[in-house]
Amino acid sequence: RKEVEQDPGPFNVPEGATVAFNCTYSNSASQSFFWYRQDCRKEPKLLMSVYSSGNEDGRFTAQLNRASQYISLLIRDSKLSDSATYLCVVGYLRDGNNRKLIWGLGTSLAVNP
Amino acid sequence: SQTIHQWPATLVQPVGSPLSLECTVEGTSNPNLYWYRQAAGRGLQLLFYSVGIGQISSEVPQNLSASRPQDRQFILSSKKLLLSDSGFYLCAWSRVRNTEAFFGQGTRLTVV
Numbered sequence: 001r002k003e004v005e006q007d008p009g010p011f012n013v014p015e016g017a018t019v020a021f022n023c024t025y026s027n028s029a030s031q032s033f034f035w036y037r038q039d040c041r042k043e044p045k046l047l048m049s050v051y052s053s054g055n056e057d058g059r060f061t062a063q064l065n066r067a068s069q070y071i072s073l074l075i076r077d078s079k080l081s082d083s084a085t086y087l088c089v090v091g092y093l094r095d096g097n098n099r100k101l102i103w104g105l106g107t108s109l110a111v112n113p
Numbered sequence: 114s115q116t117i118h119q120w121p122a123t124l125v126q127p128v129g130s131p132l133s134l135e136c137t138v139e140g141t142s143n144p145n146l147y148w149y150r151q152a153a154g155r156g157l158q159l160l161f162y163s164v165g166i167g168q169i170s171s172e173v174p175q176n177l178s179a180s181r182p183q184d185r186q187f188i189l190s191s192k193k194l195l196l197s198d199s200g201f202y203l204c205a206w207s208r209v210r211n212t213e214a215f216f217g218q219g220t221r222l223t224v225v
Contacts, residue, residue, distance in 0.1 A: 004156075032212060043203055043216035044157070087157075091211055099211035103157040 001026050003102045004090050010108040017078045021107045023088030024070045032091035032099070033064055033071045037084045038106065044087055047073075078111045085109070115140035119204045119217030126224055132177075132191040134220050136204030139185065144206040146187040147214060148179055151201040163187060164210060199224045 005024045013019045025033075033050035048055065050062040050071050061074040071090075075082055088104035119136045126132060138144050148160040159172045161179035169179050176195050180188045187204055201221050205214040 034213060041201075041221070043219045046213050046215065049213060101159070101211045101214075105154075105156045 003027060004088055004104040006086075006088050006104040006107045008105060008107060010110050012110045012112060013078055014112055015078055015080060017111075018074065018076050019078055019109065020072055020074045021086055021088075021109075022070050022072050023090075023104055023107075024068075025088075025090040025102070026069070027090070027092050027102075028066075028069060030069075030090045030092040032101075033062075034089040034091075035060075035062055035071075035073050036087040036089060038087055039084050047086070075109075078109075080111050080113060083109055083111045115144075115206070115215065117204065117206055117215060117217040119220060121220055122218060123221045124223070126194050126222065128196055128224055129193050132189070132194055132198070132222070134189040134202055134204075134222075136187045136189075136217055137185055138187075138206045141185070141206070141208070143184060144208065145210045146181060147205040147207070148177075148187065148189045149203040149205060149216075151203060151219075153200075157203070161189070162210070194224045196224050198222065 003026050035047040036044040037047045038044040048057050048062050050064050054063045059076045063072045085106040085108050087106045091099050091101045094100040116139045146163045149157045151157050163169050163181045177191050201219050203219045204217040207214040
């Protein structure tokens with residue numbers, strides 16, 4: 001089993017739709033969770049950190065489910081500009097204070113007019 | 114505000130040639146610095162990280178090396194490039210090690 005798994009998609013949705021991605025992780029000791037967005041041939045950009053209680057930033061909502069070991073990203077009222085690859089990142093303490101980040105391969109989203 | 118600069122944006126190099134990619138961070142001091150590689154169809158792979166000047170940790174054995182001659186400067190090098198070194202190289206920084214990271218624009222390296 002991969003350490004971090006994402007459905008590669010692509011997810012094709014019309015403008016205005018609500019879309020959700022999940023990301024599962026294998027290490028139960030994982031402590032930090034992030035969603036990044038990466039446009040084609042560009043660098044990843046931090047979209048949001050994921051907190052235990054869940055968090056929202058405008059149209060974006062992130063949730064953490066520790067029991068089932070997954071995080072989710074919900075995008076409401078999709079815009080054309082939301083088309084991108086969404087990367088899930090999970091961090092854990094490898095030894096002592098040595099944090100390690102594991103990157104998923106990403107989920108591709110295409111929002112269509 | 115903090116900014117990170119990475120150059121060049123694209124590079125085509127012959128096999129066996131040397132490589133030097135440079136990254137600088139502005140607006141912060143003592144950042145944690147990282148070099149990642151993203152190969153086609155693969156996730157981001159951490160190559161090197163640095164918590165301070167002259168301190169380099171390598172994550173995977175390879176044909177590359179890194180140096181941090183100044184607090185906000187991180188350099189990725191190779192003496193002889195291999196075809197398998199082709200990829201998208203990304204420099205990043207974070208305040209705390211392996212937390213939220215911010216990336217430079219990346220260098221798309223093609224070894225021919």
